[in-house]
Amino acid sequence: MSTWLVTGGAGFIGSHLVEALLARGDSVRVLDDLSTGHRHNLPPGVTLIVGDVADPDAVGQAMQGVDGCFHLAAIASVEKGITDWLGTHRANLTGTITVFDAIRRQGGRIPVVYASSAAVYGDAASVPIGETEPCRPLSGYGADKYGCELHARVASHVHGIPTVGLRFFNVYGPRQDPKSPYSGVISIFCERIAAGMAITINGDGGQTRDFVYVADVVAALLAAMALRPADSPVFNVCTGRPTSVAALAALVADLAGRPLDARNGPPRAGEIRHSHGLPDRANAVLGLPDRVTLGDGLARVLHWMTEATR
Incomplete structure (x- = not known):
């Protein structure tokens, strides 16, 4: 039986990972400041x-005796990165370096799989976006995630720590709180449309x-x-299938059996028009x-929301 550390394990993605690890009989330790995660997710x-993932003592304690670390703790909000630039930088980049440094200080070769983001690409010159596309982040969040990748390379090549980075695109599913300021458009649309409420689509919905x-x-x-690689690789985690925001809203309404009441609001300043990735490298390595289809995934989210309100 292996023992794993999951930073941010009480959050949306982290809690699903924790369940999967436990289901295969492993032991799991979670480090989370509960700023966005919840005990009831565990x-x-x-x-x-x-x-705090940026606290060397807390991370060092959590890292003792583990076989590997899944590093997911972050403030996953472009908007928060604007209003609290330094605070998000501390959580997102300093926290990642703290994880690597805790392993260095223990003299071990504990492997780390960490969450990066499609935000590292910025407004890519072409789509679909492959891993060889230049990284030109346009937000503090994207810049910090790219910094995580650079420091992962240092961790690997200087300190011998095996690392793998995963560039998540737009992740959705149960436990993504629609009332949280960090929530994605899917959880918000599902909650409002299922309740017969109007939604606002920023811009024309063609993004x-x-x-x-x-x-x-x-x-x-x-x-x-x-994998246990020696070269600190990064992979896109995506479907390769683009969906417009307008089409997403229509699909949610159809699955929920509700009429769509959508209003167009002003576009978000600096919003990237098109973003979808190439999954080929991740699939091969x-x-x-096969990925869960958007229709099946949305149906699961709607079912979870129905069950959660009972």
Whole structure:
């Protein structure tokens, strides 16, 4: 039985990963400051350490005796990166370096699989976006995630720490709180449309995104941990299928059996028009299964929301 540390394990993606690790009989330790995660997301049998991922003592304690670390703790908000630039930088980049440094200080070769983001690409010159596309982030969040990749290279080549980075595109699924300021458009649309409420589409709705279901993200995390590479690779975690925001709203309404009441609001300043990735490299190296279709994933989110309100 292996023991894993999951930073940010009480959050949306982290709690799904924790469940998958427990289901295969592993032991799980979670480090989370509970700023956006919740205790109730964690199943029985998990050791929770409430602490700050940028605190060397907390991370060092959490890292003791583990076989590997899934580093997911972050403030995943472009907007928060604007209003609290320094605070988000501390959580996102300093926190990642703290994880690597805790392993260095222990003199171990504990492998780390960490969450990067499609935000590292910025407004890519062409789509679909492959991993060789230049990284030109346009937000503090994207810049910090790219910084995580650069420091992962240092961790690997200087300190001998095996690392794999996963560039998540637009992840969705159960437990993504529609009331949180960090929530994606899917959780907000599902909640409002299912309740018969109007939604606001920023701009004309023609902007496209690559929506990937959380179970597929968990599969990528588990496969990446099995690699143990020497060259600190990064992979896109995406479907390769673009969906416009307008089409997304229509699909949610159809699945919910509700009429669509959509209003167009002003476009977000600096919003990227089109973003979807190439999954080919991840598919080939990580051996990932077929992705959950958007229709099936949305149906699962709507079912979870219905069950959660009972």
